[in-house]
Amino acid sequence: MKRIAVLASGNGSNLEAILAAIADGRIQNARVVLVISDKEEAYALVRAQKHNIPTRVFRPQDYPSREAYDRAMIEFLQAEAIDLVVMAGFMRLVTPEFVAAFRHRIMNIHPSLLPAFPGTRGVADALAYGVKVTGCTVHFVDEGMDTGPIILQEALPVRPDDTVDSLQERIHALEHRLYPQAIDLWVRGKIKIRGRRCCIDE
Numbered sequence: 597m598k599r600i601a602v603l604a605s606g607n608g609s610n611l612e613a614i615l616a617a618i619a620d621g622r623i624q625n626a627r628v629v630l631v632i633s634d635k636e637e638a639y640a641l642v643r644a645q646k647h648n649i650p651t652r653v654f655r656p657q658d659y660p661s662r663e664a665y666d667r668a669m670i671e672f673l674q675a676e677a678i679d680l681v682v683m684a685g686f687m688r689l690v691t692p693e694f695v696a697a698f699r700h701r702i703m704n705i706h707p708s709l710l711p712a713f714p715g716t717r718g719v720a721d722a723l724a725y726g727v728k729v730t731g732c733t734v735h736f737v738d739e740g741m742d743t744g745p746i747i748l749q750e751a752l753p754v755r756p757d758d759t760v761d762s763l764q765e766r767i768h769a770l771e772h773r774l775y776p777q778a779i780d781l782w783v784r785g786k787i788k789i790r791g792r793r794c795c796i797d798e
């Protein structure tokens with residue numbers, strides 16, 4: 597049974613989607629055993645509590661540096677014997693030390709077709725640029741911002757009358773389907789990493 601920790605700073609709809617996938621068997625042999633946030637007010641924590649999942653808040657202001665913050669988190673994750681770290685709207689860049697401690701065991705989801713529109717405004721940037729197609733990306737986390745090996749991607753047409761909200765809503769629906777798929781592939785050992793390419797053997 598793989599032990600998953602979900603890191604979230606906000607709403608936690610992806611956390612909810614992952615929990616639903618575990619509950620209905622789309623992800624087997626894995627459990628979310630921990631939800632961590634950098635924000636006490638994150639609704640993701642409320643969702644976790646409703647599912648009786650232990651939560652923990654690491655407040656950045658309690659640590660002297662990013663390195664110290666990440667070190668505390670690494671120690672905690674290791675003490676909890678976490679196999680996979682799933683970032684779901686976690687709005688912090690992790691340090692190289694964190695990446696090294698969980699190399700190819702940290703996933704992130706991003707609301708654009710990377711490498712286009714990285715950063716915190718992926719949906720708004722894609723809309724403003726005028727692309728006709730966007731989508732979402734699940735990738736492993738490396739030292740860069742939204743640069744790690746891509747696990748799954750799916751595209752979505754941008755409609756002429758789209759707003760950030762309407763586009764975000766459709767991207768979210770896509771994320772909720774794609775993230776559980778990527779986690780399931782990882783749990784079943786189906787992802788092979790060659791350089792920066794992930795090869796999926798089904």
Ligand code: GRF
Pocket residue numbers: 604606607608609610611684685686705706707768771
């Ligand atoms: C998602 O759009 C994800 O792509 C981005 O942050 C958002 C998190 O949404 N990284 P939620 O908190 O899971 O609802």
